[in-house]
Amino acid sequence: MSKELVVITGASSGIGAAMAKAFSNAGHPLLLLARRIEPMQALNLPNALCISLDVTDGEAFKAAIAEGEAQFGKVGCLVNNAGVMLLGLAHEQDPTEWTRMLNINVMGVLNGVHAVLADMKARSTGTIINVSSIAGRKTFPNHAAYCATKFAVHALTENIREEVAMDNVRVITIAPGAVETELLSHTTSDAIKAGYEDWKTEMGGVIMPETIAEATLFAWQQPQNVCVREIVLAATKQQ
Numbered sequence: 001m002s003k004e005l006v007v008i009t010g011a012s013s014g015i016g017a018a019m020a021k022a023f024s025n026a027g028h029p030l031l032l033l034a035r036r037i038e039p040m041q042a043l044n045l046p047n048a049l050c051i052s053l054d055v056t057d058g059e060a061f062k063a064a065i066a067e068g069e070a071q072f073g074k075v076g077c078l079v080n081n082a083g084v085m086l087l088g089l090a091h092e093q094d095p096t097e098w099t100r101m102l103n104i105n106v107m108g109v110l111n112g113v114h115a116v117l118a119d120m121k122a123r124s125t126g127t128i129i130n131v132s133s134i135a136g137r138k139t140f141p142n143h144a145a146y147c148a149t150k151f152a153v154h155a156l157t158e159n160i161r162e163e164v165a166m167d168n169v170r171v172i173t174i175a176p177g178a179v180e181t182e183l184l185s186h187t188t189s190d191a192i193k194a195g196y197e198d199w200k201t202e203m204g205g206v207i208m209p210e211t212i213a214e215a216t217l218f219a220w221q222q223p224q225n226v227c228v229r230e231i232v233l234a235a236t237k238q239q
Ligand code: NDP
Pocket: 009, 010, 011, 012, 013, 014, 015, 016, 033, 034, 035, 036, 037, 053, 054, 055, 056, 081, 082, 083, 084, 085, 104, 131, 132, 133, 134, 175, 176, 177, 178, 179, 180, 181, 182, 183, 184
């Protein structure tokens, strides 16, 4: 099995932390990136460099990649997982929440792509995995701006996949349904949060971050000439 450097954004909680453990168990050195450094260090994983990064800062993203590569060699896989979900009704929501989501969920992913893709093309190998959402395929109540960001992630991922396919670089979309993480906690409306919790209960519970991490590892572990273009996975009872 390859022991190439795997970079994971949003590794300080939820799906990203579960991915860090799964890729570490598979023997990979890791570059873990999120704004909060302590929770990443607390994972206590071997060969893991943790750097505090805001993914909206493209230059800082490039500097972090350079630091990781100086320690562990070239990036084999970048997982653009960092994201926020600020739910709200379009006529009520504070537009600064839309800007925040667009910057983190879309510009953050593009910044990651920009930091590694030219070098992957030049080396004719590499994998970029973008975490979108089932909300990048269908809409949900109170999700207009969040869906806009995740439809964008689906679109840019598939577009870039086509651009670099002949360079032997894989670009993959992971689209989870509802997962038990901190994601909902940043939504400001208590009524929307309560409704979301009820919805989770109605479907008999959501899936766990480890399930997403295993699916992501599966996609990565295919041979380089096999690209699992997209995985959509959700609780069986989720609509
Ligand atoms: P969490 O809130 O638990 O984790 C989000 C991660 O993103 C944190 O590590 C956070 O770290 C990081 N992050 C947020 N903003 C920034 C930023 N500006 N710069 C760097 N890192 C940032 O949620 P999840 O684990 O659920 O979310 C991970 C991804 O999965 C997101 O893209 C989300 O949209 C997607 N997803 C989640 C679903 C769910 O139901 N949970 C369903 C479908 C998709 P820090 O705050 O330390 O910066």
